[in-house]
Amino acid sequence: MIKRPVFPFTALVGQEEMKLALILNVIDPGIGGVLIRGEKGTGKSTVVRALADILPEIEVVEGCPFSCDPEDLQGLCPHCRERLEQEGQLPRTRRKVRVVELPLSATEDRLVGSLDLEAALTRGERRFEPGLLAAAHRGFLYVDEVNLLPDHLVDTLLDVAAMGVNFVEREGVSFAHAARFVLVGTMNPEEGDLRPQLLDRFGLCVTVEGLKDPRARVLIMERWEEFTRDPERFTERFRPETEALVSRIVAARERISEVEIPEEMLYAIAKKTISLGVDGHRADLTMARTARAHAAFQGRTRVTEEDLRVAERLALPHRLRRQPFDELA
Template identity: 55%
Template structure:
């Protein structure tokens, strides 16, 4: 159905324009984004394996960080959820369902199911802890003896993507809560002796401009991957980016339709990779070499080892293979380790180049021997 709106201009002319009867805001297609391959790869790998631990995207202003992050969410296939559940509970996976749904299943109750788009939740800088975690209605609990919980953003983001723009400006205690929930997969709210827990498994994506401040090293380490974005210098590429954006701004539906085939192909590739991931194997010698690289770089803890292993397997699955190669590891190791290196103000070499240099040394020694 087409609605006709008559718009009167200052010159008393009458123009009739057609407006499509839709309430869905158009989102720039992921496959139409030009350049920024490092950022796109990091997002895709986190979607394939959310246990990688999210991605921190740092770069110049106006480089398409927010546009790319929202585009990856729109690209993903719909997920099955329990109808009218506040936590996007999975109908069969215990780790992804709320306690209420578990109780209903234990009582052999029938659950109504539906499918929704993967949740994409924005966390504003001014958010409070109650808005993030949710609140308990103490008055109702005391007067009626009922636990009344108002879900927060962590509940809405379960099984989806939680995006924090300018994460380096977010209050440290909120960042701590975010990272703890992302690592454990659960959010617990304690108020006046009342405790409520719900699943909070999401891909945490943060973005920021390093000119506005850096994250504390112990917090930065909690992000699985770190992508650095730079302004495109090639004039021809810059023109192409401007043309794609202008085309979308002028006629979003046409731009989306032109990219539909590529979008569907990438969506199928991601789904196949998710299904293949569990069967991907990595040679024991490669795992030893990865740990040797982390040790040589003096990386604290074992998160670097774990993330590099997961990311290499996800990259392998993304390309439809089941055996990780050296090239797979080389492609993702900078993304996985560059933000875990200790800062040395006298160091002249870039952290990414340092990671690659140690990688070449360790893996080439292994090949030669």
């Protein structure tokens, strides 16, 4: 099978906020994904695929449709648990991190998977046909024009993203499997917005637009032309920057459990969300996780004001009921 060349992440020009938001979600998927708002043609899907392509390969149970981690015995799917009991060990293999796309035409069964009720009710067999959530486990789930997706599918998607488990039940027959992924939704606000309740469920949000600097736009054209002429040579040119970034991400994932948030920083988060009239507590929790991930990415083990500023910029704008100065106006 011919592999389609992927544009190097470190060769992408501009859109630093979008790139940072995605990296922080890779460091801590519990942040809750990224909503990218903006016009078409600004490199949204290119950035996601480029980041997934440079991440270290993951170890999975060979032949498992749910990409179970053989080291995570508590998170094994029913098939792998049964296999482990029968064989005493699980065969392993390594593969690249996936980017799974959810089309607007997808049904709920296509998203979550489907149960064979006849087999379950007549023969007592639990036959489950995995959906896109199973394919996205331990990778990225990319939803273009998420604002045009039916609300009930968005609700389901965000529920699973928050819990990390996909639970399917039909006529009293149930099946569950791990489904931890980085959720990336894109939308053009001119085509309609998401309901506030759904907006709040996305961890971070960034707005992207075409670059206004002529030099940057020329650089994009030059790099794209060079990439299309010789993808391998172009990718090799950016290998040092790519390897350095991957090392930072891997180190941050290992460091994040050691990162502390001083109590005064927690109070700063609480005061900020109260002053901006943000509903609920999800914003506070997301800001704390984002700040911790950013500190880990910067090589620190203690959250600073800089980390809070980054977290505020990425986690709050889409949760505001009004812009900060509307009342003064």
